[in-house]
Amino acid sequence: MSAPATATDFLTLVKKSGVLNEKQFSEQFPDAHELPADPTECANTLIRAGLLTTFQARQILAGKFRGLVLGVYKILRPLGQGGMGVVYLGEHMSLHRRVALKVLPAKNARDQVTVERFMREARATAALDHPNIVRLHDVCQGAGVHFLVMELVEGKDLQTLLSETGPLHFATAVSYIAQAAAGLQHAHSKGIVHRDIKPANLMITKDGSVKILDMGLARSFLNENDNLTGALGEDGEALGTIDFVAPEQALGQAVDERADMYSLGATLYSLVTGHPPFKGSRAQILMQHQMSAPPQLSKTLKVAAPQTLNDVIAKMMAKKKGDRFQSADEVIDALSPWLPAPRSSNNVQQDALSTQDLRDAGVPTQTARSTTRKGKKSKKRQAARQNRKKWYAIGGAGAAVLVLGILVAVLGGGKKSATAGSGAGSGTGSQANVTEESQTVLTTVAPVNDVVLSLDGTRFAAVDWSGNLFYGRTADLQKRSTVTIQGDLRCCTGTADGRYIVFGGIQAPVYVYDWDTGQKVREFIGHSDTTWGAAVSRSGKLLLTCGSDGEVLLRDFATGTLIRKHEFEAKQVWSVAFSPDDTKIVASCGQGPTDGESYQIRIWDVATGQELQRLTGHTRDVRWVTFSPDGRTLASAGFDGTVRLWDLARGKEISSINAHNNYAERVFFLPGGKRVASCGAFPPNDPAYGGLRVWDVTSGQQVRTWRGFDARGLIGLAVSPDGTYALASSREKTVRLWKFSF
Incomplete structure (x- = not known):
């Protein structure tokens, strides 16, 4: 439909869309004729009154009034693009509960493969209940489209975070990966492998928790009846994202939970370095996944990563499944030297963040960290690591917040001295060294x-x-x-x-x-x-x-x-x-x-x-x-x-x-x-x-x-x-x- 030319035309489309609360409208505007005659100004008035969102107003001003209501949910605005459809912020019209609505476009609803994949996502997600996995509330159909009603997660995915901030400190990256591993361990215990782990599918919430998104490529590796790839004749198409895909998945071979371990390792590498492990064309990247050893973490990082972390990533990304960590639980155990200790009066660890981590960040340390060799761990360290794993399995939000707090103290919090010196480039002069102090006014969870x-x-x-x-x-x-x-x-x-x-x-x-x-x-x-x-x-x-x-x-x-x-x-x-x-x-x-x-x-x-x-x-x-x-x-x-x-x-x-x-x-x-x-x-x-x-x-x-x-x-x-x-x-x-x- 064409864009409304008058306020009357605009209000007609607003009512047709179904998003307007008629009672609130009549209470606030008993005489609709008093509204501005210009449709845009009329829209601004309804926005200020809380009756329309900016997105709704834009759509209706463009003549696009259909599809703003799906079943009992009205769409407030888009949140992003998922692997299987657009994700919107929605609100239940009677309960006023806000959710994420993942919508399969109507044009795809006639395609058997797409619909089956979409429903498979619903089945996979509905079977999972873990703090580190986005929860599914309902599967619905309305206005001619299929859609999922998902838990609303406020935050941003790690790919967006990387693009905005650059590489992460390795201790922060490790904390995020450990939380993702805890969620994957739960999914694997239910027989579900994700198959598309990557930074864009890991959401960091405002409280520091990580939640796994987009189960669109998940499939049961225990249920032979759920072999959609073979059943629908995709001829071995390699699903997943090539920057993070496991070698066996790229070749169309059988996939189990160890494929997620590979992708999780590639994701950890990306978080620390700011870029995926391999570069080149699609064919070159796929070949490197098959043939090339995982690259070492650069020595030019802001904070040098321990060599032992390189070893962990290399094992996560081993070419052969049998050479990798065999479970997400093993990954958490391997990462535990760089995870914060749980806040428990019965388990106070001086090495909650490794001493090497603090040295690399420029913080003097006094307590030497004992070397840990497989098979020679002390009972105390084993108990601490098990406690860490249990803590992360609960959800890890506290751990992430603690890591962020430590990093703020290590990397920029409190009062510090800074040196004034010669500037760079044209027109800069030399100054004597002086000591200045900065006062931290606030610390938050995002730039x-x-x-x-x-x-x-x-x-x-x-x-x-x-x-x-x-x-x-x-x-x-x-x-x-x-x-x-x-x-x-x-x-x-x-x-x-x-x-x-x-x-x-x-x-x-x-x-x-x-x-x-x-x-x-x-x-x-x-x-x-x-x-x-x-x-x-x-x-x-x-x-x-x-x-x-x-x-x-x-x-x-x-x-x-x-x-x-x-x-x-x-x-x-x-x-x-x-x-x-x-x-x-x-x-x-x-x-x-x-x-x-x-x-x-x-x-x-x-x-x-x-x-x-x-x-x-x-x-x-x-x-x-x-x-x-x-x-x-x-x-x-x-x-x-x-x-x-x-x-x-x-x-x-x-x-x-x-x-x-x-x-x-x-x-x-x-x-x-x-x-x-x-x-x-x-x-x-x-x-x-x-x-x-x-x-x-x-x-x-x-x-x-x-x-x-x-x-x-x-x-x-x-x-x-x-x-x-x-x-x-x-x-x-x-x-x-x-x-x-x-």
């Missing part, structure tokens, strides 16, 4: 993508990739409140008067929350896929947002009414800002279809919408842009590692500073406009370029640098109004305070 301070410096807020909004007063940074939103948050800003926080993210609306009470004030339709930037004018009357749809939207902050839209040829628009006098707006972008349309900074007049300037010079995405306090100079940070300064009167670049090697993430002017602070460097493993830096605007000389574990992986920055400190958020899942003493 913290943005942080903001109110204009008067009395309030702060931050958002992370797990949908958490943290906010509080700077008078007591340790006392804060948290709001959790379904989704992945990427940006936040505040109003000049400190009353409201504005934030958004991936497939999420743009939210406005009260900075004191944490209550939602209003909600606007976000950008397609991801909202990456937001800014509020000093007057508090205008809202500016940008996203991965190539659009910059200027709205009335009070009503959400769209005032003007600017479009980039490049679909990735990273950041937006208002000039100090609210007369100009600026935005920056990534790569466009041509060189001339890539890596641009554009400036427009707020009153007329006329484009005033277009600045180019960065050679990769321009991640951040900001005005100087007097509005005459612009500073930008890019993924080419540079911080650039621009004279707006002449429309020319003043200087380019090679600030952070790979990635410069943020840049802000300090009060007075004579200095800028920047942060960046990703991957966050190069101490020469990472961290937080301050530069002199006139000379481009480095004034101060903070480096080390505290300052790595910084991606968000906020400078206090008086310039005495900054808050920096990081991929290391922290926000820290840095004092500026010049």
